[in-house]
Amino acid sequence: MVKTGANVVNIITTLAQLVPPEMTQSAFTWLQQQHFSDKFIDLVKKVHLPEGSDPLERIGYQCDAVEEIIETQSAELSEDAPIGQWRGELDKIRRGLDLIDKDPQKDRKKIKALRHRADSLFNSAFSAAVK
Template sequence: MTNPKKSSISATRKGGRAAALLRAAVTLAQFVTPEMIDKLVQWLKQMNLSQRFIQLMEKLSKLSQRATPLEQIQLQCDAVEELIESRATELSDDAPITQWRDELSKIRRGTKLISKASVSDRKKIKELQQRSKKLLDSAFNAAIN
């Protein structure tokens, strides 16, 4: 008989490694080889994530340095939205879906305001980047555990 506490810890570690892999792929996009992206896509398929989510992660991984931070934030928001829509029934009862949706809405409003501003505010963009990464990590960890 397996120890439920031990398997829970193992699942958490697996989720932490997965989120780290996802963050690395997105953060180091200019250094990621096509083979690395293929491995990430295969792993995401094994985790039974939706095809749209996989496509969004592939797109995020392939973003060139020419992509704006706001484009990256938008893709991350789309990925979170897809995770919520495709995995909501499979997520644990204590998954903060309402808070994710609220944060998603705030981030999208922020990107819209920044994109309309005449002067780019780096501090606000950086803050939105951090919030969108944190949100994606949280939703992704919940989806794979």
């Protein structure tokens, strides 16, 4: 089922870029059926905002979504789920966001690297939470 969860995330991302938002409703319905919280679903919607949205904001939403998974799904996660590692990575990403946000010139390479880390973290936590 982990592969199914990753496929749903890919579908949501693709649909958000290619079709009107109402077409993605079935993917969000699937998330509800998997017992994800409304807050998590709202954050996933924000992560997949239309092109041109602030990448730093998107990274923040991904971090919030991972925190929501940890808070609401930790009892259902397998015993070997790397929750401690996720929290450590969340702290590092948030510190990176703060540093980039304070820098008057936003370094695209640093943002891209941070976005890659946030994507990997989100995918790891989401895959572990999918039943």
